[in-house]
Amino acid sequence: MHPRVSVVVPAYRNIEYLAQTLDSILAQDYQDYELVVADHSSNDGTEELLRHYAGHPRVRVLSPTPPGGGAKANWDRVSQEARGELLKLVCGDDLIAPDALSRQVAALDAHPSAVLVACKRDLVDAKGKVVIAARGLGRLDGLVQGRDAVRAAVVAGTNLFGEPGCVLFRRSLLATGGWDNRYPYLIDQASYTAILLQGDMVALRSSLASFRINAGQWSVRLMHEQARQAIDFHRSLAAADPSLLSAGALWIGNQRARLMAHARRLTYLWLGRRMRGE
Structure with missing residues (x-):
């Protein structure tokens, strides 16, 4: 079986x-x-x-x-x-908590309309020490319509659903072509978006995963490329379904995508200094 x-x-x-x-x-x-x-x-x-x-x-x-x-x-x-x-x-x-599967499976079983469940996660350094605790999801909480979750992530300018270890989904809904790599920096968010357009989401506010970050170089070029891909992804969603995103939501999301890429670079620079200090 x-x-x-x-x-x-x-x-x-x-x-x-x-x-x-x-x-x-x-x-x-x-x-x-x-x-x-x-x-x-x-x-x-x-x-x-x-x-x-x-x-x-x-x-x-x-x-x-x-x-x-x-x-x-x-x-x-x-x-x-x-x-x-x-x-x-x-x-x-990356890591998942001992009760990650039991809690996420229970969440999907409790909500038959849900196709995906996501949780918060801790950001940890190379030694496994928590750098930033309980990140992700924005204001998403409990059962959320999939389209609303997608829209919230676009407006936030970042992947609210978290890295793959945060997410459990119905395997049959993964695209026939597999993970969506049209925008490589958003391979997880783009794939989850396609799934969420087919059903609802459950947002668990508990931190059930750990995402390991390192002090590697996060260049200005990389920052701009990540922001560009996020903006292109937002625009592709709006073009495919004009009813999904208003012009205002699209503009806000694109501005925040630039800000979030810059903030991510600053975080990595700070982490590098922190680790060198230790």
């Missing part, structure tokens, strides 16, 4: 953190799930690490995904191998 939930991990050069990620998934108090992991042909010892998990009854370790194709190649690979009704993707350096 197929498990109710598939947790999939597209690993890529995560050797320093991958065991912590996998252990956090295997520590769930929910039982009806599988863990599918594939390495994207890393050269850091990931393949050897995964051998230690290959014999676990819940774990399926796939052969390495061939090089190339960006994040989408491995995200699609593990997602296509999933057998569960519900899907959660967890990146190879």
